[in-house]
Amino acid sequence: MRMKSYLFGSLFLLPLFFSCEVFAPQEPEEYELLDGPVEDLTMAEAKRFIKGDVAFNDQIFTAETGLGPIFTGTSCVSCHAGDGKGHPFVKFTRFGQEFPGVNEYLKQGGPQLQNRAIPGYEPETLPPGAPHTDLIAPIVTGLGFLDAVRDQDLLDMSDPDDLDGDGISGRVHWNTRPDYVKDRPETISKDGKYITRFGKKGKMYDLLHQTADAYNQDIGITSYFEPYDTYSGDKLQSEIDRQTISDVVFYLKTLKAPIPRDQDDPDVMTGKALFGDIQCASCHKPTLSTGYSPIEALSYKEFHPYTDLLLHDMGPELDDGYTEGYAYSYEWKTPPLWGIGLAKDSQGGDYYLLHDGRARSIEEAILYHGGEAVNSKNLYRGLSQTQKDQVLKFIESL
Amino acid sequence: MKISTLNSLKTHLLILGILCIGSVFAQEDSTKKVKENDEQELNMDAVFNRPTLSFDKVPVTLGGYLEANTMHRTEEGITDGLSFQARRLTIFMAASISDRIKFLTEIEFEDGGKEVAIEFAALDVAFHPLFNFRGGIVMNPIGAFNENHDGPKWEFVERPDVAVNMLAATLSNAGFGMYGKTYSGNWIFGYEAYLTNGFSSRIISNEEDKTYLPAHKDGDNLFEDNFSGKAMFSGKLAIKNRKIGEIGISYMGGTYNKFEDDGEAVEDQARVDVFALDWNTTIKSTGTYIVGEAAWIWAETPDTYTQQYGNKQRGLFMDIVQPIYKSKIFEWEDATFNVAARFDYVDWNVGRFKETGTKIGDQMLAVTPGISFRPTPKTVFRINYRYEWNTDILNNPAERAATWYMGFSSYF
Numbered sequence: 001m002r003m004k005s006y007l008f009g010s011l012f013l014l015p016l017f018f019s020c021e022v023f024a025p026q027e028p029e030e031y032e033l034l035d036g037p038v039e040d041l042t043m044a045e046a047k048r049f050i051k052g053d054v055a056f057n058d059q060i061f062t063a064e065t066g067l068g069p070i071f072t073g074t075s076c077v078s079c080h081a082g083d084g085k086g087h088p089f090v091k092f093t094r095f096g097q098e099f100p101g102v103n104e105y106l107k108q109g110g111p112q113l114q115n116r117a118i119p120g121y122e123p124e125t126l127p128p129g130a131p132h133t134d135l136i137a138p139i140v141t142g143l144g145f146l147d148a149v150r151d152q153d154l155l156d157m158s159d160p161d162d163l164d165g166d167g168i169s170g171r172v173h174w175n176t177r178p179d180y181v182k183d184r185p186e187t188i189s190k191d192g193k194y195i196t197r198f199g200k201k202g203k204m205y206d207l208l209h210q211t212a213d214a215y216n217q218d219i220g221i222t223s224y225f226e227p228y229d230t231y232s233g234d235k236l237q238s239e240i241d242r243q244t245i246s247d248v249v250f251y252l253k254t255l256k257a258p259i260p261r262d263q264d265d266p267d268v269m270t271g272k273a274l275f276g277d278i279q280c281a282s283c284h285k286p287t288l289s290t291g292y293s294p295i296e297a298l299s300y301k302e303f304h305p306y307t308d309l310l311l312h313d314m315g316p317e318l319d320d321g322y323t324e325g326y327a328y329s330y331e332w333k334t335p336p337l338w339g340i341g342l343a344k345d346s347q348g349g350d351y352y353l354l355h356d357g358r359a360r361s362i363e364e365a366i367l368y369h370g371g372e373a374v375n376s377k378n379l380y381r382g383l384s385q386t387q388k389d390q391v392l393k394f395i396e397s398l
Numbered sequence: 399m400k401i402s403t404l405n406s407l408k409t410h411l412l413i414l415g416i417l418c419i420g421s422v423f424a425q426e427d428s429t430k431k432v433k434e435n436d437e438q439e440l441n442m443d444a445v446f447n448r449p450t451l452s453f454d455k456v457p458v459t460l461g462g463y464l465e466a467n468t469m470h471r472t473e474e475g476i477t478d479g480l481s482f483q484a485r486r487l488t489i490f491m492a493a494s495i496s497d498r499i500k501f502l503t504e505i506e507f508e509d510g511g512k513e514v515a516i517e518f519a520a521l522d523v524a525f526h527p528l529f530n531f532r533g534g535i536v537m538n539p540i541g542a543f544n545e546n547h548d549g550p551k552w553e554f555v556e557r558p559d560v561a562v563n564m565l566a567a568t569l570s571n572a573g574f575g576m577y578g579k580t581y582s583g584n585w586i587f588g589y590e591a592y593l594t595n596g597f598s599s600r601i602i603s604n605e606e607d608k609t610y611l612p613a614h615k616d617g618d619n620l621f622e623d624n625f626s627g628k629a630m631f632s633g634k635l636a637i638k639n640r641k642i643g644e645i646g647i648s649y650m651g652g653t654y655n656k657f658e659d660d661g662e663a664v665e666d667q668a669r670v671d672v673f674a675l676d677w678n679t680t681i682k683s684t685g686t687y688i689v690g691e692a693a694w695i696w697a698e699t700p701d702t703y704t705q706q707y708g709n710k711q712r713g714l715f716m717d718i719v720q721p722i723y724k725s726k727i728f729e730w731e732d733a734t735f736n737v738a739a740r741f742d743y744v745d746w747n748v749g750r751f752k753e754t755g756t757k758i759g760d761q762m763l764a765v766t767p768g769i770s771f772r773p774t775p776k777t778v779f780r781i782n783y784r785y786e787w788n789t790d791i792l793n794n795p796a797e798r799a800a801t802w803y804m805g806f807s808s809y810f
Contacts, residue, residue, distance in 0.1 A: 023783065025798035027475020062603040074607055074706055087792050088753040089705065116704050119599065119655060120665040123702045348756060348792035 031259035034083040034141045034339055034346070038256045040297040045254065052251025055244050056080075061219050066239030068220040069121040069231050070114035076248070079137035079218065083255060084339065084346025086137030088357045092218065095132035100326040105130055111324065112217040114230055121231070131329070133320035134356040135200055139339045139346075143198075144253030145303045146336070147207055148290035151188040151195045157285065157308045168282045168372045170310030173197070173333070175325035177205040180212070180225045185292045196325065197309045200355045202333035203325035207249045215240060253295060257303050258339030262397045271394025274387055278379035283308055283334045283372070306337035306398060315370020318354070330371060341396040362395050363388070440588045440636045440644060441676065442539060442577065444546035445502055445518060448490060449776050449809045462489040465549040467805020474797055483805075484510065486549070488517075498524040506568075516621075517568050526578070532592070533574030535621060539590040539634035540650040541691045542676035543567050549807030553719050553738040553770040555782050556803070559762060560693050560713030564744050565672065566611040571595045571630070572621040586638040595620065596630030597654035597670055602699055602707040608746045608760060608791075609697050609707045611670075614654075628653040643679025643688075650674075654697070668698040690716035706791060708747030708758065716741045719770075730773040740766040747791060759793035762786060768803075777808035 030036065035057075037049045056076045061067040072092045073079045079090045093113040096105025103110045109124045113132070117123040126132060151172075160171035174193040184206060188195060198204035204213065212225035222229055222236045223245055229236045262268050275281055284306040293299045311331040319330035327333075332355060340362065344351055351361055359365035369377045380391065439447050450461035466484045471477060490504040503519040520534035537545050543561035547568055561567040573594025580587050597614045604613035617625065630652035638644035651671035657663060678689040695711040719738040727733040747760040764786035771779045782803040787796035 023802075024472030024477070024800040025474055025785075060605045060607040062605065063599075064603065067603075071704075074704060078607070078706060081790060081792055081794055089751045089792065091753065117700075117702050118603070119668070119700050119703060121702075345794055346792070348759070348794055350756070 031261050032342070032345075034139065034255075034258055034342055036256045037254050038144065038297045041254060041295075045250075045295065045297070048247060048250050049254050052247035052249070052254075055248050056251050059244075061221060063118045066219075066221050068114070068116075068118045070117045070123050071220040071230075072112070072114055072116060072218045074219065076214070076219075079214075080140050080346075082346040083140050085139050085343045085352070086357075087347050088136060088352055091134050091136045091357060093126065093132050093134050094322060094324065095126055095130040097323055098131040098321060098329060100323065100328060103324075109230075112230075114217075114220065131320075131322040133322040136352060136355070136357045138200070138335065139258070139343070140252055141255045141339055142257035142303065142305060142336070143207055143255065144293070144295065144298045145257055145288070145290055145301060146197065146305060146307075146309060147184065147253060148293040148298045148301075149197075149288050149309065150186050150291035151184070152186065153288065153291075154195055154197070154309055155188070158310050166279070166282060167375050168279075168312065170283060170308055170312050170334070170372075172309075173202040173311050173325055173327055175203055175205070178209060178225070181205050181209050193326075197333070199324065200332060200335075201324040201327040202309065202311055203327070207252050208245070211245055211249050211252065215245065253298065257305070258342065258398070260304070260338070260398050261341065262393075265393070265397070267390045268394045268397045270387075271390035271392070271397075274383065274391050275394055278383070278391070279376045280380075280391075281306075282376070283310070283312055284337050285334075304338065307334045310334060312373070313371035314373060317368055317370050320356075337395060337398050340398055362392050438581070438586065440579065440586060440638055441542040441546045441646060441678070442579075442588050442590055442634065442636060444548070445490075445504070445537075446492075448548065450490070450492065457494040459492045460489075461491075461809060462487065463548055463550050463807060463809045464488075465555075465805065465807040467555045467803050469555075469801060469803050471799060471801040473799040485555075488548070490518075495521075500524075515568075517570050528578035528580050530577050531574070532577055535570050535572055536575065536592050536594060537568060537570045538592065538594060538630075538632040538650050540565055540569065540632055540648045540672055541567070541674040541693055542646055542678065542689070543691055544569055548809070550776055550778050550809050552807070553717065553736055553768055553778065553780055553782075554740050554766055554803075555780060555805050555807075556766070556784060558691065558715035558717075558740070559742040559744050559764065560715045561691060563610075563612060564695065564711060564713045564746075565674065565693050566614065569611075569615075573629070575633075584640040586636075586640070586644075588636045588638075589634065591631070591633040593629040593631055595624040596626050596628060596652040598625035599655045601654055601670060602668075602697060602703070607706055609695070609699075609709070609711060610746075611672075611695065625656055626653040627656070627658065641682075643677060646674075646676040648674045648676070666700065668700075670695065670697045672696075685721045687719040688717070689719075690714065705747070705749070705751065705758065708749060708760065710748040711744070711746055712748055713744035714741070715743070727773065733774070734772045736770045736772070738768045738770060740764075740768070742766070742786075757793060758791060759789040760791045761789045763796075777806065779806045780804070 060075045073090050079086045094111045095113055096110030097103040108127050114124050154172050158171050160169055162169040172195045175196040177194050194205055196203055196205045198210045204210040212223055215221040215223055216226035220230050221239045223238045223240050224242050227235045285308045286304050286306055289302045290298055311327050311333055313330050314332045321329050323329040353359040353365040359368055366380055448461055450459035452459040464487050468482050470480045487507045493501045500522045504517040506515045506517050516535050518537050520532050520536050523531040541561055543558055544567040571594035573592050575592030577590040598617050600613040600617055601611050602609050604610050632650035634646055634648035636646040653667055654670045655665050655668045657665045657667040672695050674693040676691040680687045692714040697709050699707055699709050717740045719736050721734050721736050723735040724732055742764040744762045747758045749758050764784055766782050766784040768780055768782035784801045786799050789796045
């Protein structure tokens with residue numbers, strides 16, 4: 001009789017064991033996460049997305065596999081945890097260029113300061129007097145949509161001479177680009193320059209340009225695209241294969257756009273209206289659309305990044321005296337606001353906003369705005385506390 | 399330690415050969431002498447304290463154990479489904495070469511024989527109970543688990559994180575040293591002290607992206623070359639009261655980097671120091687068995703390197719095992735059902751970010767309740783459920799994972 005009870009007990013345990021999911025952590029809601037692919041990828045594209053995901057999130061570089069010898073991070077994910085915004089732990093410094101044109105400190109290690117080194121090597125130090133700025137990594141989701149916006153659409157949004165008299169004079173960044181990048185569909189060039197759109201100053205043409213440069217400047221990895229070692233300046237063999245870089249670019253292109261939350265909340269809805277009323281939406285454009293993309297899931301889509309991808313004068317308080325490409329030091333590309341409410345989940349629970357993480361809250365970031373955004377900032381200041389809270393709640397819902 | 403990757407055929411022939419030798423001799427003389435736990439034993443005696451087959455007129459004893467299990471892991475709601483694992487087959491063999499001279503070895507086959515590791519292969523020369531020489535491939539006496547890791551002794555499928563992932567168990571190195579024991583009433587005192595090859599720079603440059611002592615084991619020629627050129631010292635003091643329990647204090651440390659190459663200084667010399675405390679006891683009134691280990695690691699890294707690789711780590715595990723039923727079941731005398739629980743904690747990077755002054759994350763916490771059935775002390779069937787939280791270096795919301803295990807481990 002006793003034996004039967006044991007057998008019965010054992011049989012009871014088996015379904016318990018095989019009903020594993022019942023006791024497992026549940027998958028977070030899709031809107032809580034930044035990672036994940038865009039909808040409607042083909043199966044072949046989904047496989048490629050996963051390959052890029054592994055390279056981006058799991059590939060750690062060591063001295064044996066090409067890290068450095070001088071570097072700022074050991075992997076893509078060290079700067080972009082959870083595909084989100086970076087943390088000051090891996091902030092990086094760019095230096096050497098005060099005015100549009102050429103960086104005069106290229107032979108002294110510019111434009112990026114590799115402030116870390118593998119044992120036995122010395123990292124770079126900032127040359128005395130060199131203009132510089134600190135930067136933290138941006139959110140990387142939804143980049144494929146931004147990449148697929150037609151150049152003409154950016155030109156249509158720009159108003160460099162403020163012809164409409166609204167005090168906002170965004171302009172596209174006409175910049176040179178490396179030979180290895182290919183034209184995006186319907187690209188527009190002028191005097192050998194192209195409309196570039198990635199990076200805090202918008203100096204990068206596309207995601208291949210951005211990715212190959214980041215491997216090289218951030219991790220010290222030479223590639224077919226960027227073969228020069230940041231330490232010796234010598235042209236070296238590739239430390240990463242082209243396929244991997246291509247997969248990472250594909251991954252970045254096909255990361256889904258952040259999903260807004262609480263959009264039915266009355267405060268959020270009121271905040272959204274106020275956001276437009278105080279002219280934040282003049283630069284943080286709520287809606288853009290893509291042109292043709294070889295990735296069908298990105299073609300001719302409307303999306304909501306809250307950016308115009310244009311350069312704007314942000315005033316003296318955000319002017320660090322350093323610039324890139326043909327931007328001025330007081331100009332910054334409008335950063336997309338999508339995903340900003342999830343920034344804390346990739347920044348260790350705290351906000352580090354603006355280009356260098358100096359703003360510790362969304363409100364603080366608003367109050368740092370100057371230049372073309374002074375009018376909006378003042379309108380924000382003029383709101384009641386309730387209205388301010390509604391605006392902040394709306395921004396946090398993105 | 400991984401010594402080489404053999405092809406599958408060679409591996410299977412080796413296993414078959416060892417088992418056949420045992421089988422032939424066992425047929426000639428099937429006398430089995432099974433050594434059981436003894437109150438005289440310390441953790442350091444684990445290499446001797448195993449059930450083995452011995453044969454008349456043949457000065458060789460043979461034994462081993464096999465571990466296999468099923469596993470179902472779910473991480474943040476995503477699972478790869480059910481998998482079956484034959485984690486390890488371990489063979490150990492001892493030979494009395496003459497009075498006072500013994501040879502012992504432990505060879506582990508992992509991943510279906512793709513990896514063969516000599517965990518222990520040493521010659522012991524007994525001069526005096528307090529003074530014995532041991533040389534060869536020795537297990538560094540850090541913590542308790544490293545020397546007392548046989549699967550059938552534990553109620554959990556997974557090995558403790560602090561022991562395996564932080565202290566690199568099972569860690570062995572080429573070297574030599576001394577060990578000994580003495581007794582007084584209920585008290586037993588033991589010590590071990592070895593000089594061996596040390597760690598390598600892999601511990602601060604690896605694909606785990608953190609200071610990770612087990613990365614050292616991925617190196618080549620571990621039993622032939624000493625990466626730093628400096629000996630590593632490892633030693634342990636253990637004291638046991640037969641009525642109370644055992645406590646051990648151990649240390650392991652030395653230079654881990656190649657600071658000179660061809661006579662030229664190429665790096666600043668860097669040390670790694672490891673300190674561990676282990677304990678075990680049985681509460682006589684309830685039969686509750688408690689075992690645990692805490693460890694601290696200090697690894698010197700250049701200030702100009704990345705804080706991704708921390709210079710201080712700490713960790714802890716604690717098992718509580720409660721027998722709940724002991725009786726004859728089928729033909730097994732004293733078959734035992736146990737309930738058990740394990741707590742695992744590792745902080746891979748103790749400290750604060752230079753840039754923000756905020757606390758560095760990179761922590762693991764896990765709790766594992768389980769039940770086990772031991773038809774005999776040599777065999778354990780176990781069901782475990784492990785729930786863990788892993789925090790990244792930035793202290794972002796922890797990734798949660800839950801794993802069910804069902805498996806067995808048995809000496810043979």
